[in-house]
Amino acid sequence: MADAGVSATPFTGRTAWTRSLQTPLRSFLQTETGGAAVLLAGAVAALIWANADVSSYERVWTTTLSVRVGGAGISQTLRDWIDTGLMAFFFFVIGLEARRELDLGELRERRRVTLPVVAGLAFNAGRGSGHGWGTAMSTDTAFALGLLALVGSGFPQRLRAYLLTVAVVDDVVALLVIAIAYSGSVSVMPLLVGLGLFGCILLIRAADFHFGPVYFLFGTAVWVAFFKAGVDPVVAGLMGGVIALAYPAQRGDLERASDLFRLFREQPTGDLARSARSALRSAVSPNERLQTLWHPWTSYVIVPVFALANAGVHLSGGFLGRAYSSPVTLGILVGYVLGKPVGILGSTWLATRLSRGRLRPPVGWASVAGGGTIAGIGFTVSLLIAPLAFHGVRLGEAKVGVLSAALAAALLTWLLSTATKRLPRKLRIRWLLGTPDLILDLAEPVDPERDHIRGPVDAPVTVLEYGDFECPYCGQAEAVVRELLRDFGDVAYVWRNLPLNDVHPNAQQTAEAAEAAAEQGAFWEMHDLLLDHQDALGFDDLVGYAEQLGLDVERFEEDLRTRAGARRVAEDVDSADLSGVSGTPTFFVNGLRHYGAYDIATLSGAVKAARAREAVRATA
Numbered sequence: 001m002a003d004a005g006v007s008a009t010p011f012t013g014r015t016a017w018t019r020s021l022q023t024p025l026r027s028f029l030q031t032e033t034g035g036a037a038v039l040l041a042g043a044v045a046a047l048i049w050a051n052a053d054v055s056s057y058e059r060v061w062t063t064t065l066s067v068r069v070g071g072a073g074i075s076q077t078l079r080d081w082i083d084t085g086l087m088a089f090f091f092f093v094i095g096l097e098a099r100r101e102l103d104l105g106e107l108r109e110r111r112r113v114t115l116p117v118v119a120g121l122a123f124n125a126g127r128g129s130g131h132g133w134g135t136a137m138s139t140d141t142a143f144a145l146g147l148l149a150l151v152g153s154g155f156p157q158r159l160r161a162y163l164l165t166v167a168v169v170d171d172v173v174a175l176l177v178i179a180i181a182y183s184g185s186v187s188v189m190p191l192l193v194g195l196g197l198f199g200c201i202l203l204i205r206a207a208d209f210h211f212g213p214v215y216f217l218f219g220t221a222v223w224v225a226f227f228k229a230g231v232d233p234v235v236a237g238l239m240g241g242v243i244a245l246a247y248p249a250q251r252g253d254l255e256r257a258s259d260l261f262r263l264f265r266e267q268p269t270g271d272l273a274r275s276a277r278s279a280l281r282s283a284v285s286p287n288e289r290l291q292t293l294w295h296p297w298t299s300y301v302i303v304p305v306f307a308l309a310n311a312g313v314h315l316s317g318g319f320l321g322r323a324y325s326s327p328v329t330l331g332i333l334v335g336y337v338l339g340k341p342v343g344i345l346g347s348t349w350l351a352t353r354l355s356r357g358r359l360r361p362p363v364g365w366a367s368v369a370g371g372g373t374i375a376g377i378g379f380t381v382s383l384l385i386a387p388l389a390f391h392g393v394r395l396g397e398a399k400v401g402v403l404s405a406a407l408a409a410a411l412l413t414w415l416l417s418t419a420t421k422r423l424p425r426k427l428r429i430r431w432l433l434g435t436p437d438l439i440l441d442l443a444e445p446v447d448p449e450r451d452h453i454r455g456p457v458d459a460p461v462t463v464l465e466y467g468d469f470e471c472p473y474c475g476q477a478e479a480v481v482r483e484l485l486r487d488f489g490d491v492a493y494v495w496r497n498l499p500l501n502d503v504h505p506n507a508q509q510t511a512e513a514a515e516a517a518a519e520q521g522a523f524w525e526m527h528d529l530l531l532d533h534q535d536a537l538g539f540d541d542l543v544g545y546a547e548q549l550g551l552d553v554e555r556f557e558e559d560l561r562t563r564a565g566a567r568r569v570a571e572d573v574d575s576a577d578l579s580g581v582s583g584t585p586t587f588f589v590n591g592l593r594h595y596g597a598y599d600i601a602t603l604s605g606a607v608k609a610a611r612a613r614e615a616v617r618a619t620a
Contacts, residue, residue: 035146035298035299035300035303035304036143036145036146036147037146038299038300038304039143039146039299039303039304039307039379039380040143040146041304042303042304042305042306042307042308042311043307043308043311043379043403045308046307046308046309046310046311046312047311047312047313047315049308049312050312050313050314051314051315054312054314057312060078061077061078061079061309061312062077062078062079063077063078064076064077064078065077065078065081074224074227078309079309079310082305082306082309082310083234083306083309083310083384083387084227084232084233084234085223085233086302086305086306087234087237087302087306087384088223088233088234088236088237089237089294089297089298089302090234090237090298090302090303090306090380091234091235091237091238091241092237092238092240092241092294092298093241093291093294093295093298094141094238094241095237095238095239095240095241095242095243095244096241096242096244096246096287096290096291096294096295097164097241097291098169098241098242099241099242099243099244099245099246099287100246100287100288100291101165103245103246103247103287104246104247104580138170138173138378138380138381138382139163139166139167139170139340139375139376139377139378140167140377140378140379140380140381140382140406141164141167141380143377143379143380143406144163144167144374144375144377145160145163145164145167147374147377147409147410147413148160148163148370148374148413150410151374151410151411151413151414151417152370152374152413152414152416152417153417154417154418154420154421154432155363155366155367155370155371155417155420155432156363156367156432156433156609158362158363158367158433159363159367159368159370159371162361162362162363162367162368162371163371163374163375166344166371166375167375170375185230186229186230186231187228187229187230188229189229190225190226190228190229190230191225191226191229191231193225194221194222194225194226194229194231194236197218197221197222197225198218198236198239200218201215201218201219201222201240201243202243204218205243210278210281210282210286215240219236219240222236222239222240223236223237232388234384241290244285244287244290245285245286245287246285246287246288247285247287253279253282253283254283254502255502256279256283257276257279257280257282257283258502258503259502260272260275260276260279261276261279261280262502263276264276303380306380306383306384307379307380307383310383310384310386310387310399311379311383311399311403313396313399313400313403314396315400319396320400322393322397323396323397323400323401324400326394326397328390328394328397328398328401329397329398329400329401329404330401331401332378332382332398332401332402332405333401333404333405333408335405336376336377336378336401336402336405336406336408337376337405337408337409337412340372340373340375340376340409341369341372341373341375341376341412342372343372344368344371344372344375345365345368345369345372348361348368349365360434361434362434363432363433363434364429364430364431364432364433364434365431365434366416366420366428366431366432367431367432367433367434369416370413370416370417370420373409373412373413373416374409374410374413375409376405376406376408376409376412377405377406377409377410378402378405378406379402379403379406382398383402386398386399386402420432426615429612429615429616430616433609433612433616434616440591440592441579441580441588441591441592441593442464442579442588442591442592442593443575443578443579443580444575444578444579445591446462446464446492446494451494451496452494452496452518452523452524452527453492453493453494454485454492454493454494454495454524455485455491455492455493456489456490456492457492459490459491459492460490460610460611460614460615461488461490461491461492461589461590461607461610461611461614462491462492462494462589462590462591463481463484463492463493463494463587463588463589463603463607464493464494464496464587464588464589465477465481465493465494465495465496465585465586465587465588466496466497466498466572466576466579466581466584466585466586467495467496467497467498467584467585468497468498468499468500468504468507468511468584468585469499469507469510469511469514469527469530469531469534469537470499470500470504470505470506470507470510470534470537471500471504471507471584471585472534473584473585474531474584474585475531475534477585477598478531480598480599480600480603481493481603483600484600484603484604484607487600487604488604488607490611491607495527496572496575496576497511497514497515497568497569497572497573498572498573498576498581498584498586499511499569499573500583500584506537506538508566508569509537509539509542509560510530510537510542511565511569511572512559512560512563512564512565512566512569513526513530513542513545513546513556513560513565514526514527514530514565515559515564515565515568515569516546516556516559516560516564516565517546517549517551517556518565519555519559519564519565520552520555520556522549522551525549526545526546526549529545529548529549530545533545539560542560543556543560579593580593585598587603587606589603589606589607589610590610590613590614592610594606
């Protein structure tokens with residue numbers, strides 16, 4: 001184990017106890033942020049291509065492709081196949097994220113649905129182009145989050161979480177607009193067939209059937225039925241995503257997976273390989289499995305290809321002059337650049353006032369305003385709706401409005417972030433962080449009468465770790481924890497036991513040894529020795545550590561043999577289950593789960609943010 005005085009490099013290891021509970025928001029945001037660069041490249045390439053040879057650009061994307069089976073089939077242009085086919089996968093991922101937020105995220109407390117739903121609605125009315133109002137309502141998640149990281153560095157991380165929730169609601173509402181406002185005459189019989197096929201999917205899911213090709217086959221059939229009914233078939237993608245459950249893995253499922261993998265390791269046969277693979281899959285929720293599979297594809301391939309096919313518009317001085325005096329361009333530009341910030345900030349403020357503070361955003365008002373300005377980046381869904389509402393020159397004007405709004409929104413967000421950084425420190429913290437009513441992830445609060453606490457009991461920040469003394473990653477993290485406690489004198493540190501018995505053979509006995517030492521007032525001394533000597537945790541080793549610490553060795557041995565600490569360890573394990581802990585080490589900072597790296601820089605940032613929130617709360 002590294003010496004406590006050595007700076008640790010970032011690491012995010014987890015002991016391979018496969019209790020993966022939910023897709024971390026950090027991973028989602030990283031995929032969106034990276035995908036924003038590829039999306040931007042696709043849009044720029046489309047503009048270059050369209051202005052270099054507009055006839056070539058249109059000729060490629062208006063090529064007709066047909067899929068026929070016998071006498072039935074579907075014929076569309078290449079652009080339409082992308083807009084209705086590939087983009088169904090994009091909305092499938094949006095549906096997955098919406099379901100994850102409802103099951104495990106900020107929206108699991110149902111009253112919190114109100115704020116993002118209200119904030120996610122936008123209004124735009126043009127003069128002679130009222131049919132195109134839907135073009136200026138949706139926020140592009142990839143672009144907005146990517147550019148927020150670039151131009152809004154002063155805003156807190158929780159703004160990204162709030163904006164993500166608003167954007168998901170935005171996209172869902174926009175898709176409903178597509179289905180209702182921009183669908184032509186609807187054929188009832190194909191629509192009923194599509195709904196019936198979707199009902200079959202629900203029945204298959206209720207039967208706990210997990211064979212992906214069957215779902216894909218039924219999903220494709222629903223897509224075709226909706227297409228034939230005259231309903232935009234991307235709706236099928238959203239419906240499929242919303243029904244994919246997100247839930248914490250059960251310890252029994254994970255232990256079964258570990259047992260089967262151990263059997264396969266001892267006897268690598270085809271049957272055992274299939275059983276182990278099935279157990280591993282069932283230990284992870286369908287929502288997480290599908291997001292892991294499809295989210296990178298939509299971010300890095302599907303949406304950039306969509307931008308390449310739809311963002312191209314031939315620009316000239318005369319055209320731009322007409323566009324910026326057109327009600328279409330100006331309506332979209334004003335709707336996004338002015339309407340979005342006013343709508344999100346105003347509706348959030350109004351909901352907070354009307355609820356008398358029961359509903360509050362998870363960030364300060366400057367951050368909400370920043371979320372409103374960056375939400376003016378529409379792009380993906382706007383370009384999807386624009387061809388449904390406009391044609392010819394009007395369509396080109398709409399695209400200019402969408403692209404111009406994205407540039408203006410990024411500039412406004414940068415200006416707001418820069419101005420906020422110039423505020424006095426206390427005022428800046430309040431306006432950025434606010435006094436949010438956060439949902440705590442730690443199910444069992446820290447109890448000074450019970451928990452092992454190192455540092456001041458009344459500290460404004462408490463860092464809690466669920467750990468395993470035999471876990472090598474806990475050993476690495478211990479160097480960081482010691483450095484953290486040296487750097488911050490007002491931080492309390494709590495250790496709770498989570499022995500991973502199916503992975504580490506000495507974990508349970510070692511945890512009970514620490515509790516036996518605690519009975520003699522030497523928990524932290526034993527804690528430090530155990531993590532310093534992770535390669536020597538046998539019974540004789542534990543007794544030797546007790547002797548080294550000057551404990552009553554006979555009493556210590558008796559406690560170990562009778563497993564006196566087993567009940568206390570079991571209570572810690574139960575609290576870990578209730579808190580949705582997936583492995584070790586897992587950290588909580590003031591009750592909020594810490595995702596991502598646990599190097600000194602990242603954990604220090606989490607501590608500083610928690611300390612700032614407590615300072616704001618104390619003066620509220």
